[in-house]
Amino acid sequence: MKKLSARRRHPLAAVVVLLLALAATGGLYAAFAPAGKAQADETSQSLGITEGQKLYSVGCASCHGTGGQGSSDGPSLVGVGAAAVDFQVGTGRMPAQQPGAQIPRKKVIYTQAEIDQLAAYIASLGAGPAIPTKNQVSPEGADIAKGGELFRTNCAQCHNFTGKGGALTHGKFAPSLEGVDPKHIYEAMQTGPQNMPSFPDTTLSEKNKQDIIAYLDAVNGDDTESPGGLELGGLGPVSEGLFGWIFGLGTLVAVAVWVAARTAKAKKS
Amino acid sequence: MSTTTTSDSRPSREKAPAGERVADWADGRLGIYSLAKSNMRKIFPDHWSFMLGEVCLYSFIIIILTGVYLTLFFHPSMNEVEYHGSYVPLQGQLMSEAFNSTMHISFDVRGGLLIRQIHHWAALIFLAGMFVHMMRVFFTGAFRKPREVNWVFGFLLFVLGMFTGFTGYSLPDDLLSGTGVRFMEGAILSVPIVGTYLSFFLFGGEFPGGDFVARFYSVHVLLLPGIMLGLVVGHLILVFYHKHTQFAGPGKTNNNVVGMPLLPVYMAKAGGFFFLVFGVIAAIAAIASINPIWALGPYRPDQVSTGAQPDWYMGFSEGLIRVMPGWEINLWGHTLVLGVFIPLVIFPLVLVAIAVYPFIESWVTGDKREHHILDRPRNVPTRTAFGAAWISWYFVLLVGGGNDLWATHFHLSINSITWFVRIAFFVVPVLTFLATKRVCLGLQRRDRDKVLHGRESGIIKRLPHGEFIEVHEPLSQDALHTLTAHEQYKPVEIGPTVDENGVERKVSGAQKLRAKMSEGFYGEEGQIPKPTIEEYKEITSGHGHH
Numbered sequence: 001m002k003k004l005s006a007r008r009r010h011p012l013a014a015v016v017v018l019l020l021a022l023a024a025t026g027g028l029y030a031a032f033a034p035a036g037k038a039q040a041d042e043t044s045q046s047l048g049i050t051e052g053q054k055l056y057s058v059g060c061a062s063c064h065g066t067g068g069q070g071s072s073d074g075p076s077l078v079g080v081g082a083a084a085v086d087f088q089v090g091t092g093r094m095p096a097q098q099p100g101a102q103i104p105r106k107k108v109i110y111t112q113a114e115i116d117q118l119a120a121y122i123a124s125l126g127a128g129p130a131i132p133t134k135n136q137v138s139p140e141g142a143d144i145a146k147g148g149e150l151f152r153t154n155c156a157q158c159h160n161f162t163g164k165g166g167a168l169t170h171g172k173f174a175p176s177l178e179g180v181d182p183k184h185i186y187e188a189m190q191t192g193p194q195n196m197p198s199f200p201d202t203t204l205s206e207k208n209k210q211d212i213i214a215y216l217d218a219v220n221g222d223d224t225e226s227p228g229g230l231e232l233g234g235l236g237p238v239s240e241g242l243f244g245w246i247f248g249l250g251t252l253v254a255v256a257v258w259v260a261a262r263t264a265k266a267k268k269s
Numbered sequence: 270m271s272t273t274t275t276s277d278s279r280p281s282r283e284k285a286p287a288g289e290r291v292a293d294w295a296d297g298r299l300g301i302y303s304l305a306k307s308n309m310r311k312i313f314p315d316h317w318s319f320m321l322g323e324v325c326l327y328s329f330i331i332i333i334l335t336g337v338y339l340t341l342f343f344h345p346s347m348n349e350v351e352y353h354g355s356y357v358p359l360q361g362q363l364m365s366e367a368f369n370s371t372m373h374i375s376f377d378v379r380g381g382l383l384i385r386q387i388h389h390w391a392a393l394i395f396l397a398g399m400f401v402h403m404m405r406v407f408f409t410g411a412f413r414k415p416r417e418v419n420w421v422f423g424f425l426l427f428v429l430g431m432f433t434g435f436t437g438y439s440l441p442d443d444l445l446s447g448t449g450v451r452f453m454e455g456a457i458l459s460v461p462i463v464g465t466y467l468s469f470f471l472f473g474g475e476f477p478g479g480d481f482v483a484r485f486y487s488v489h490v491l492l493l494p495g496i497m498l499g500l501v502v503g504h505l506i507l508v509f510y511h512k513h514t515q516f517a518g519p520g521k522t523n524n525n526v527v528g529m530p531l532l533p534v535y536m537a538k539a540g541g542f543f544f545l546v547f548g549v550i551a552a553i554a555a556i557a558s559i560n561p562i563w564a565l566g567p568y569r570p571d572q573v574s575t576g577a578q579p580d581w582y583m584g585f586s587e588g589l590i591r592v593m594p595g596w597e598i599n600l601w602g603h604t605l606v607l608g609v610f611i612p613l614v615i616f617p618l619v620l621v622a623i624a625v626y627p628f629i630e631s632w633v634t635g636d637k638r639e640h641h642i643l644d645r646p647r648n649v650p651t652r653t654a655f656g657a658a659w660i661s662w663y664f665v666l667l668v669g670g671g672n673d674l675w676a677t678h679f680h681l682s683i684n685s686i687t688w689f690v691r692i693a694f695f696v697v698p699v700l701t702f703l704a705t706k707r708v709c710l711g712l713q714r715r716d717r718d719k720v721l722h723g724r725e726s727g728i729i730k731r732l733p734h735g736e737f738i739e740v741h742e743p744l745s746q747d748a749l750h751t752l753t754a755h756e757q758y759k760p761v762e763i764g765p766t767v768d769e770n771g772v773e774r775k776v777s778g779a780q781k782l783r784a785k786m787s788e789g790f791y792g793e794e795g796q797i798p799k800p801t802i803e804e805y806k807e808i809t810s811g812h813g814h815h
Contacts, residue, residue, distance in 0.1 A: 059795060143359075145359055152574065156573070156574035157574065167575070167672070167677045168683070171676070172683050225692075227382060227561075229558045230556055234564065236445060236577070237579060238670075240557075240581075241393060241580060243553075246393040246396055248549070251551055253395065255549060257317040260315050261317075
């Protein structure tokens, strides 16, 4: 102790202390920090990253920059996470066909394996939300009614009561949620693609997201019944009014013409 | 005709048939013989467009019948309950009793959903029918003396129908209609000074409160339909009293009605038509869903959905509010929300514009005679153009009300549509007016040519010297009559303002305006002079063919 205290005024003491402090912080960080990237290098994912990078250079780099740093034509992809890639590429939105108010859904051109590789590469650029597992997106055991309430509170403003879609400003729009893979719905909520706000787990928990998926499956799924007959797009009074005018009043006018043509006078002539 | 004499005069013979005895009994107390005698042979002319009013009447009856059924199960209360019905995606949700009972009607009452859908579809068709009926009356000039009062009755029925529809749409207390009521509250709040008081009065406090469903309910099932029923009866009595109008044609004059008697022909036709209307509406209600409240969810003021529009008849008010720039004035700590208040003021003006037209026209023409022969729309170009302009105006507002769906379905920018509507609101009616007037004048010219030169037969004839001509076939006397039966007004003239003694006469501004409008209506630009007998004789005498 004496030795140590004797040298505490040594000119290099400050440097030594600083070095020790840095080493301690670094060591602690290495011990407790989320590993992810560092570990992944050793596994098959590192191969995926390399493959993904190749795919990226061909299909994405022209807009998003050679290292995913973004350019004037496309945003930076650092930190968007694998979920964003899986959503954008998995729904065919990316690669984009042309710039516009909003990049629409279209035919998917990559296989799921390629999408996973791309996702792995983008995830390696910076930490972001991961692709949800099957269990996370499954509507099994979720509370449909709660999901409906959450949907009406958070989603219906743009996506309509049952997810039929709606208009946003300047040609942007909230797409219809019909026939969208639950995984993609989950990822959209998680990452907030394009004009959509994101709903991370702190805002909308995993359970809440499952409830919403279950609600959409119940009211806008393949097996959804429409108890009242034709849904007319589920768009509300505008399509109802149009239907009423054309088929309701239209039929009645046709009937009136038919009745008026059938009189004693009409038969004579 | 008294009952005692009939029963006394038959003691020896057999009793009169039961039907006759019942009729006798009723006549002795109600005097139905004389009533029937004067009305059973009432003549009604035949034309499909004269049945549009019947469509309205029958759908109104259907609405009343189905509405009564719905009242048996509906609870107009805003008490909060938890849903435990058979629709799974809402189970356990809190909702008002009104919504709960509407869900009950839709899923757990036998035939409830069908009746609900008939009620709602019939309401849409009722309003659409009234709209078209009103336009038929407008374009054929059936509103002229002596039918102005009936025009006003019909107009009031349309307006009351709109509000009855709106209150009915609000009753289930679902997320869509709740948004509509919120919209209405916003409009009321925008009224300067008294807005807040009115809103608090209507909702019994802060919106949404716990009162409005019950209040709207009594307005919807009692107050408005009661007034409407009275107006409908008045409307029908006046139709009987005035007799029905008819289109011009051989044998049809201002003093007769050519057609079939009420009994038996029209009774059978109208009775049958009632069931046809009921059948068509029921079929539509069975085929297509309307207002699926289970998909909309219960109303909560903190929730809202896109695509929140009113039923079509209120769509133009939605359009007014959607395209209005959000102007506001802040004065002394108070806000005047022009962005809402101006649409609120224009809303009634849109309707009044069409309602007052007949009175403007009668003022311009100064015509005090009765008219029972209908106009063909082309023969009154200014009126027809005005009506078309009004419809285009109304339609522009409907486009504004549905701007989001136009945007999504035609891949347009909602902002561009809004700007289009803002400009079109002022421009489209004017363009429609001008275009319609030209079309009418063109059709009048064609009629004139047809009368003077006959119908183009499509037969090409080569003359000996090589010229080709198309043979024109002269029209029949009937057709000639129909095409020339309309009368043409002369423009009103003010006349010399200075008499022979040099004394100046006072000409009021109104007189000048009237002369100007009359010139526009009936001057050279307003109509094509119909062929005179002299012109016709001159051309048909043999050497007129070109």
